[in-house]
Amino acid sequence: MKTTTFDPKDTALILIDHQVGTMQLIKNIDVKLAERMTVALAKIAKIYNLPVVLTSSQEDQLQGPLIPQLKELFPEAYEKRVKRAGIVNAWTDPEFKKAVKATGKKNLLMAGVTTDVCLIYPSIDAVKDGFNVQAVMDASGSPYELSEELSRKRMADAGVVLTATNTAIAELAQDWSTPQGQQAIQIMFTEVLPKIG
Template sequence: MASRNTPKTCFTMLIPEVEKELQSFPERRSIILCGIETQACITSTTLDLLEKGFDVHVVADACSSRSQVDRLVALNRLKQSGAFLTTSEGVILQLLQDSSHPKFKQVQKLIIEPAPDSGLLSLF
């Protein structure tokens, strides 16, 4: 959504350019997030979006941190704050909604192999 030329210097991605883009889709109330430095950027962005009334879905196995402790504590904090934690496979299937979706067979090839252990089970 944000231009590739938008410098990212703050932890949150809810910068004016992104807010403007979100306002152009007022019917959308759900946001899917993934990225790096879960304890900083993902947390700041999630908390800002929650404050604005969005449903935030954090793709836990697509978020990283330099340390597993920071990652797990941040994901737990986000869950306690009202974000929904999901997985890559879960969000992909929710976006498709139905196995009759024209892209289902193509996507199924991507998710047929189980993902490696992400170290997230202790969070649940």
């Protein structure tokens, strides 16, 4: 399996169903951690000017709206978010797939809530369609350890690269001494990594 280093020039951030209700289903990791990592990824996307695609499912139901930080960071992407009426696999929603393809990027940094329903299918299908996909596991989560474990295995077996927020940030940054790298490492130490000292 070929591996591709994700760099800002050819990477888009895809956030799937980070909704206030759906987030409460995360039980395999701390939900506040998952939210913090999602917001950190969004901030990194802003620093490196990555295209961002947001999608939600049935906002008028228990799932609720996307977490407010995404609207604050990306008002334009929020307005253009793909509001799915009930399609489980976002990749099979023509509007979502069109939005992802419109980024013009081949590397997709993806996170979704829940991993075992909302992330697994579009990440696998995007790989089948020729995209390089990294799934950010600490910005995603499942209701059960078992479903999370099986989903991770299935995604990895299908060619999705599993990663974590700090790894993804470092991969995009490549050099902390650049102006953008300085901003990125600030987010790493204040929002992502455990406190030093």
